[in-house]
Amino acid sequence: MIVKAETTAPSEQTRARLLDAAREVFSQHGFQNATVREICRRAKTNVASVNYHFGSKDGLLAEALNFAQLGALQLANVKTDERPEARLRSFIRDFMLMLLDEKTPSSQCQIMARELADPSPALDKIVREAIAPLHKFLGELVREIVGDKTSEAELRRCVHSILGQCLFYRHSHPVLQRLHPKLRYDHQEIDAIAGHIAGFSLEGIKYLAKKSG
Amino acid sequence: MIVKAETTAPSEQTRARLLDAAREVFSQHGFQNATVREICRRAKTNVASVNYHFGSKDGLLAEALNFAQLGALQLANVKTDERPEARLRSFIRDFMLMLLDEKTPSSQCQIMARELADPSPALDKIVREAIAPLHKFLGELVREIVGDKTSEAELRRCVHSILGQCLFYRHSHPVLQRLHPKLRYDHQEIDAIAGHIAGFSLEGIKYLAKKSG
DNA sequence: AAGCGTATCAAACACTTGTTTGAATGTAAA
DNA sequence: TTTACATTCAAACAAGTGTTTGATACGCTT
Structure with a gap:
């Protein structure tokens, strides 16, 4: 045939x-x-x-490696006409789903997370195509919230704080599993975690904006 | 002789x-x-x-493995009669020094951090002797700040947020080095990072206290 | 000095790893 | 059918790993 x-x-x-x-x-x-x-x-x-x-x-x-999904997430987020606070909220939620969801794991993001701690020869490509754009995206998003007064260094540390909180749940999964054996990363739990990170971070960011402004 | x-x-x-x-x-x-x-x-x-x-x-x-130094840090912190906010600040600073200082690296803490992502047969011992006590210590410290109204789950997420921010700088060091080649973890930079994490987190914690209270 | 148990060492072992090889297989054109 | 080419496969290879071995050297008592 x-x-x-x-x-x-x-x-x-x-x-x-x-x-x-x-x-x-x-x-x-x-x-x-x-x-x-x-x-x-x-x-x-x-x-x-x-x-x-x-x-x-x-x-x-x-x-x-193929970070199209992660890139698409950022593009869609930028295209939204919502307020930056809401966009940060929804991005963190989507990102956590990619990192943690047991049913539809975005292997790309999990590979990326692993590479942070234990670099392979592909780290350069991953940094260039996924991590650097991600930092840039989050930096611009946070900038919209804090305004122009905040320094680049402080802005960067905010981005690190957000990413650090998100990645913690992936990196520390084996440990958290031992500390809380009943823990499961179902959709509801991920929502709760993402909501916490967003709320927690937005307070830190807004505080920084006031302090600098 | x-x-x-x-x-x-x-x-x-x-x-x-x-x-x-x-x-x-x-x-x-x-x-x-x-x-x-x-x-x-x-x-x-x-x-x-x-x-x-x-x-x-x-x-x-x-x-x-020997986590005496980390334990001593917590004990000394508890013995202080400072307010919990100040104690959290100084603990984060000390912890970041142990994690990042290039001159006096606490190999213990760096091993602990590595084990999170890539468990070895010693993980059980490390969880028991270092990580679980650390989570407990931070949980009680945050509890002093938020009061009794906040749920255990939310309290735990605050602890995760703090640890996540701290560990990020250790885990992502190879990547951050590539993103910002001029970055050096000298004493001054570590102080700045620790100060940011403490300030950022305290805002998130206090917000949570208000929301629950 | 002789004997004995501990500690050190070079060498080998058993196993796993990524990679290579050369034959076998299948596919499609001549 | 025959030929040529790409693909698959079992087997072997080379390098690295943690571990074991048997001989050797050392310190100490007798």
Whole structure:
């Protein structure tokens, strides 16, 4: 059938399976602790396929990265005509969902979070394509709230405070699980956490605005 | 000379050298990425000595851990008769110094921070001896500020917000270094960061107290 | 000095890792 | 059918890991 020729070639299928499996394993175990064999097992293919299709484990990570979702989130947020406070609220909520949701995990964001603590050769690309834009976006958003009086250094520290709170729940997950075994990151809990972070941060930001202004 | 017999035996010396080197390497590279060979190189001893003196790499980590400094910090803080707001301020400052100071790095705290993201077999001990007490201490301190009205869940989230902000600077150091190459964690910069975190957090906490009260 | 237990060391071991190889397989054009 | 090419695979490779071994050196008692 001609149809088959128009769909993906067989080689493209294993490529896609490898990328899916790689995103899964990298986000769960981090780059260093993820093994090529585990990835290939999940992709139901041979160990050699990684090097055949992507050259190396590094190459696989580089191609598996795709921060379109995170970028789209920021773009949609900017396009809203809501007040900056509300935009910060909803961004934190969306971001926490990407970081924590057990059902629809954005493996991209989880990989990004992991890379912070344990850099891989792809860190430069990740910083350039995901982290730097994210800091820039949040910086501009906070700037709208605090006004022009606040210094760049203080503004940056606000961004760090927000990101630090968000990432804490991802980084410390194994520990928090032990401290509070009944904890589950369902939709409701994530909403509560995001609401707290937004409220907590907005007070800090507004205080800073008053102090500087 | 009899004196020599009263000082440490030669075997104790290499034990001590191993522990020192282990703390150094574990705090710099994390448990997984630290190699026994690197530790022994710095301790100027043979690879086999780790297993001879500590049984295994795990055993070495277990004995290298010592959270006395962190505990002493909390005890001294409680003993102060200052107001809780001031106590939170000074604790955050001391904690950030332990986490970031390039000159006197508290390898213990850096190991603890690393374990959050990348657990080792010693995580249980670390949670029990360092992290759980730390959360408890901060919880009680924040409770003094917010009063009895605030729920346990919200109180806990405040503690998470504080810790998240503090740990962010340690976890994200490689990334922040790339975003702001001129950044240095000297005493002055750490003071500024700690001051920001304390001010930022106190506003969030007080807001929560009002909201609940 | 001889004997004994501890501590150190170079070397090897067992295992895992990412990567490479060369043969086998499938696909499509000649 | 034959040929050429891309893909897949089992197996091996090379390097790094924590750990073990057996010999050697040291300090101390007898």
